[in-house]
Amino acid sequence: MLKTIMRMELKRYFRNPIYYIGAIVVALGVYNNVSPYLTIRYFNQDSEIPALAEYSEIDDADIMEGYIPASKEEQYAMGLEKIGQVMMDEYGFRPAEAKELTGKLEKSNLSFMEIAEYMESNYSFYGANTYFYESKMKQASAEEANHYIEASLKEHTYSNYFSRKYADYLGVYIIFYAILMFAFLFIRDSKRDIYELLHTKPLKAWQYIIGKLFGGMAAMGFVVGMITLLFDIIVMKNGKAAGFPVSFWDLWLA
Structure with missing residues (x-):
């Protein structure tokens, strides 16, 4: 019975347009935040590194802008x-x-x-x-920035560094996405007579709750898996094109 509830819950997610719209929004939101980290490259000359005037901007800068830890x-x-x-x-x-x-x-x-x-x-x-x-961050010369990139990539792969940023942003978006979906389905459930369902079917309350919970987690896991696979392909392609070491499993283990 528990598996039946889970399958029913998954079908409800897969038949809901909001599920797919939300997944697309999550993917686009994550991409918007991590896209700068997909363009990390070696610098050819100092002029490629912008001088950031505001202290707050320098504090937020990273190696992708040519800034390294001081x-x-x-x-x-x-x-x-x-x-x-x-x-x-x-x-x-x-x-x-x-x-x-x-x-x-x-x-x-x-x-x-x-x-x-x-x-x-x-x-x-x-x-x-x-x-x-x-x-804590300083504007580097092209030589300093390239040396920092090389030294960092000797410790970990490019995909490993990217996975840390990816996991942070994906986690934030997935939390809001899950809350929205759970709230939407809860409202829909509240319109039905759940009390009558529990007392007319050979179903215990805990089975219903656990089944819905696991079904929702499986639906969220499917979205996470698809988005992670998409970004994994992008990272593998960009990393190899830039000559950086990459690993397929880094994003999955983040």
Whole structure:
């Protein structure tokens, strides 16, 4: 009886147009978010790497834009530079005064949090440590970016790196998709006399609930499988075309 309920539930999903429309929306949404990671390539010259002016943009940048993790020393220097700029823009410091302050902080070897506490207590400058965290990525030269890509791909395949982003975005979209589908089918069920069904058929309540649950999970699993297969084909094709190592199973194991 449990298998019968599961089959009935699957048929209800497969006959519902919203099921297919939602699956297409999920696939397009995931593609829209992960498409930049499908175009990672080696850089030929420095001019191919854009200079991002906004700190928030740099913080969000990745190797696909030509940005790589900064070393601790570089992060420290860039954070102090930003603090000095803020002191000139918002606190009226002259360039020489800002340079003197950042030089003093640099020689002090204080941690990010200690600098934040110092700036807060002496200048009422709050959140100075955030400027260091915003400096965790730096604009690389073409040589640096290519070296970073090569070093990373020696540790893991290109498809492995892609699978991490893919799993994150797919998980978000599938959750909303599943909630929508379950809610829609629940509303439809509520229009029927489920109490009468449970008392006129050789069916227990727990069988009905478990059958519907497993049927819904199977329907969602089918969508995940089809979308993953589609992206797997794309990643395999793009990765091989770019000369990156790839594995068919990386997306499935993410």
